[in-house]
Amino acid sequence: MSDATLPPSLAEIREEFLALAERDRLQLLLEFSRELPGLPPRYESAPGLLEAVEECQSPVRAFAEVDGDVVHFYATAPQEAPTTRGFASILAQGLSGLSAQQVLDVPDDFPLMIGLTRAVSPLRLNGMAGMLTRAKRQVREQLAA
Template structure:
């Protein structure tokens, strides 16, 4: 398991918030995150095809990590009818945005498994969050080192 000292502060705070709660309350916190998924910027809202489809997600999820002068911005869209997936997208949007590309690339791939949700959420849903993170890292690498 990932130690919170290995994580950038925003992700460590999110992780610790989950682990401070009992199992039942963790799912509730995930649902609260679902309600906090940031809206897409207009350029993505008008052209959702600019976001990459996350195949690992059972729900139609699209995401993109953008490297800007002020750090990484992670954008995602997930249907309201898929609150756990939407919650995971929101965790990444809130936890990755503002980090340096190097900080995002250093986030352990098993981050989803460190939230204490393995008994509350199906492995397929956790794989979806891992898929979002994996894509974000690949997108960042591509922007840092274009072919």
């Protein structure tokens, strides 16, 4: 898949990973884990508003919110789960600010496109795919409402 089919934010993240040697990509993922944006106060005080991501081995909660036609993706992941937290951060940074249609058009296999298939377990990649699948479903539900 070419970067041309990805929104610029996710294409840039993908390029950052693919520009590195495979062994260095895990380090970049750890950097992303430290950059997971905090929750807005309305979610911080009511984490139940965020949906549990069952595919993740760690307790992850996420929610994609459509405001006008702009999507904001919020997620929580424990500090002691840096891989999962890194994936949540990639999606929070890559999906937030996109239009609803851009989010819906993100390829379902985006987690496989960033060059980590040999660095992290398929189970962890499945967790990121689960976060993306939920974000898309939540966007569709809000557009339909």
